[in-house]
Amino acid sequence: MKEKAELPDFCYTTLFSTGEIVRIKRGALTYERTDLSTPDQTMNRLIAERANTAMGITKAQREAMLGGMLLGWERPAADPNRYDHNGNFVLIDDMEK
Template sequence: MLLARRLIAHASATIFTPCHRRSDMDEPIDLPARRVALRIAALPEMCATTLPSTHEAIVIKRGEAGHWPIPDDMTIERVNALFGATPAHVAAMLVGSMFGWNVPGADPGRYDADGRPRRT
């Protein structure tokens, strides 16, 4: 658990502004937004993978745009085991962090156990 806290602190210390914040919490959320919020909440807090364009090891935070470099003393496998991230979670979180958490590709249900897109 100490490693998880340190990883969270590392990712939080980088310069990044949280993406969407609701300022009017009294206003009801529409149904599609509620579905997206529930889908995001079901994902692990963080996961790690390689950035497709550079093959750099990165950390992705649930619900936030962008990514962070992985700490030097951590590995992708260790981060994913620590947070319980499956290959389907990792694939969905990579898409969400790059293209938005409301796109269909940010749903881990659209991936098989190996993180490959399911055929429909």
């Protein structure tokens, strides 16, 4: 049985629209801009991923943080245990297998 994952205090991700690096705080309803961004969107994704990895934040936790901010912290999208190791949302039927 996999250990229940908890949400970190914050994580980094990139905006879909601009590719800039932003920080999401647990429980917040919006993101914070950072000074970590470069003009290169691919580099920004790499920077955000490496920063999260250095803090021990998984892809599942990052996606759950994004889901919580966008859809509400009480929603299933904010539960890192609803994501696989690649950060893909897992439907309940798939979880029971």
